[in-house]
Amino acid sequence: MPAPRAPGRTRTQILDAAIALVAERGHAGVTMQGVADAAGVxxxxxxxxxxxxxxxLAATVDQLGQRLLTGVEAAVAGLDDPSLVVEIGYGALWDHAVDEPALHAAWLSLYAASITTPELAEAVAAVRARYRAMVATRLDAMLAAGWQTVLSHGATVTMVVATIDGFTLALLDGGRTAELDEAIAAMQRMIAALIVRPAP
Incomplete structure (x- = not known):
């Protein structure tokens, strides 16, 4: 007689199958039966x-948020030097996108779908809020350490989030190229330069 499956593991198995199918087919191409078949349940x-x-799909979005952000949050926790935050934070996000493109493809698919799919909007908004809060928390730490931003607080957070989204889309569309790496390095320098020490 086979051993019973652990409920938590079975749920994760289902969500992993859903993520893979969203990355492959988009959210509209995902069915309950298709996910069940892919998960073997x-x-x-x-x-x-x-x-x-x-x-x-809402649970899939939440699972994606955990998998996309937890490692990055840990990587930048406690940092308040702009060059380190940008280097380590961007580096962690970019390494994750390169290593697990299917996760990022699934996330961007669901993010785009949420604009016209109300039942996805709340779950996606929660992940986006966590993403922005991670960036804002690091920015707040830098300000508390005596740095100042050239742009407003909200504009700085928006710029960081938008550039990561854009670079991830470029990676999924055209693969990793020398030109893309060069553009990312330039953007990192630009963002770091927007956080300055006040004049004495």
Whole structure:
């Protein structure tokens, strides 16, 4: 008789299958049966854990947020030097995008879909808020350490988030190239230069 599956592991297995299918087909191409087949479980389990496709996709967004942001948050925790925050934070985000492009493809697919799909909007907004809060927390730490921003606080956070989104999309579209690496390095220097020590 086979050993019973751990409920937490089975749920994670389902979400991993959903992420892979979203990355491959987009959210519109994902069905409950398709995810059940990919995860190797009965479709009834998906209804037990998530109720319906909207619930499954919302949980998929949350899982993506955990997997995309947890490592970066840990990498920059406690840093307040702009050059280190930019180097380590951008580096961690970029390494993750290069190492796990399917996760980022799934995230960008669901992010784009949330604009016209109300049942995704709340889950995506929560991940976006966590993403912005991570950047804002590091910026606040730099300001507390005596640095100043050339741009407003909100504009600085928006610039960092938008450039990461754009570079990730460029990576997924055209692969990693020398030109893309050069552009990222230049953007890192530009962002670091926007955080300065006040004149004495």
């Amino acid at each position: 009965d479709k009834a389990l998906l209804h037990y854990y998530f109720t319906n496709k909207a619930g499954l």
